[in-house]
Every structure is written in structure tokens, then in C-alpha cells.
Amino acid sequence: EAQVTQNPRYLITVTGKKLTVTCSQNMNHEYMSWYRQDPGLGLRQIYYSMNVEVTDKGDVPEGYKVSRKEKRNFPLILESPSPNQTSLYFCASNTGTANQPQHFGDGTRLSIL
Amino acid sequence: DAKTTQPNSMESNEEEPVHLPCNHSTISGTDYIHWYRQLPSQGPEYVIHGLTSNVNNRMASLAIAEDRKSSTLILHRATLRDAAVYYCILRDGWGDKIIFGKGTRLHILP
Numbered sequence: 001e002a003q004v005t006q007n008p009r010y011l012i013t014v015t016g017k018k019l020t021v022t023c024s025q026n027m028n029h030e031y032m033s034w035y036r037q038d039p040g041l042g043l044r045q046i047y048y049s050m051n052v053e054v055t056d057k058g059d060v061p062e063g064y065k066v067s068r069k070e071k072r073n074f075p076l077i078l079e080s081p082s083p084n085q086t087s088l089y090f091c092a093s094n095t096g097t098a099n100q101p102q103h104f105g106d107g108t109r110l111s112i113l
Numbered sequence: 114d115a116k117t118t119q120p121n122s123m124e125s126n127e128e129e130p131v132h133l134p135c136n137h138s139t140i141s142g143t144d145y146i147h148w149y150r151q152l153p154s155q156g157p158e159y160v161i162h163g164l165t166s167n168v169n170n171r172m173a174s175l176a177i178a179e180d181r182k183s184s185t186l187i188l189h190r191a192t193l194r195d196a197a198v199y200y201c202i203l204r205d206g207w208g209d210k211i212i213f214g215k216g217t218r219l220h221i222l223p
């Protein structure tokens with residue numbers, strides 16, 4: 001089954017403790033991206049990647065890192081999480097072309113205390 | 114980056130058609146119009162997309178204005194399960210930054 005898998009689904013942690021949210025897709029997609037979703041603000045893109053070792057900033061990249069060492073994986077790294085990064089995060093993938101849909105993961109709810 | 118404008122919320126009665134509007138006055142000639150929806154407690158899911166011509170699929174229809182500055186997502190017979198946030202976005206090519214915005218929250222009245 002074609003899918004985007006995020007882990008963990010829920011995480012409560014403390015300020016400053018490094019964390020990684022993993023994202024994996026099994027569709028051989030070139031394009032992967034991370035979004036955060038906050039009440040009243042909709043979905044905002046954090047980072048995206050067009051290929052292995054190629055990443056670009058989205059609208060809200062501050063405080064986040066990503067890496068794309070393999071085509072199927074695109075982890076989101078919070079080196080020193082802060083409470084304002086408490087949010088719902090989604091990973092997505094697609095072929096990269098404008099006429100193809102994005103596939104989203106089920107989301108990761110992060111709470112930074 | 115091209116952007117879209119949608120109403121914050123809309124209401125419709127169950128079993129009636131729903132027309133969700135989207136304005137994209139700065140659309141470029143190569144931008145595709147995509148619609149997604151997000152059901153409560155789920156990730157966004159693809160609904161439909163188009164370039165110039167109207168499009169139909171099993172979920173909905175997409176009507177695109179002749180000048181492409183606006184589009185309308187049509188749910189032909191709304192059910193309670195269609196209550197969701199609907200996003201209209203533009204995709205302009207290979208590896209583009211994607212801007213979702215806040216979408217339209219659709220309420221379905223039984």
C-alpha cells in the first residue's frame with residue numbers, strides 16, 4: 001500500500017532536548033516536505049526536498065533541520081526544541097511535478113514543555 | 114509565490130450541492146490548481162486538480178474560470194462526512210515551494 005509513514009505519532013518532551021521525527025515513503029517519490037499546522041494559521045511548509053542531498057527552506061524553517069540522505073526518508077530534526085514549536089506536523093511526498101498530488105502522513109503531535 | 118484566497122467558512126445542507134470558491138488572481142500560465150481536504154484528526158488528502166479545463170472525478174468536480182483567476186470545487190451531494198477544511202493551492206512546476214493557506218471550513222447541516 002502506498003503510504004507516508006511518520007513516527008512518532010505523539011511526543012511530549014522538554015525544552016532543549018533534541019528530537020527527530022522520522023518520515024518515510026514507499027512510492028519512490030522525488031519530492032518530500034514537512035509542514036506544521038497551528039490553530040488559525042493553516043498548513044505552513046517548513047522544509048522541502050527535491051532529491052537526495054537537496055533541501056530548501058519553506059515559509060517557517062527557523063528552529064528546524066532536515067536531511068535527505070536516502071530517497072525514501074526525510075527526517076525533521078529539532079536540535080533545541082522550544083515551546084513555540086508545539087504543533088501538529090505533517091510529512092508529505094509527491095513525484096515533484098505540478099500535475100501530481102501530494103500524499104500526506106497521519107501527522108505527529110509534538111508538545112514541548 | 115502565487116497565492117489563493119478562500120472564505121474562512123461555509124455551511125451547507127446535507128444532500129445538497131456545495132460550491133467552494135477560490136480566487137487566484139496572480140496565477141501564472143503553468144500553474145496547476147489543486148484541491149485538498151482535511152477531515153478532523155487526519156492529514157490532508159488530495160481531492161482533484163486541473164489546469165484549464167473543468168475536471169470530474171469520483172470525489173468532486175473542479176470548475177475553472179476562463180481567465181483562470183478563480184475556480185470552484187463542487188461537491189455534488191454533500192454528506193456529513195464531507196465536513197472538513199478544504200484547501201485550494203497552486204503548483205507551478207518542478208520542486209516548487211507549496212503554500213497552503215488557511216482553507217475553508219465546510220460545515221454540513223443534517
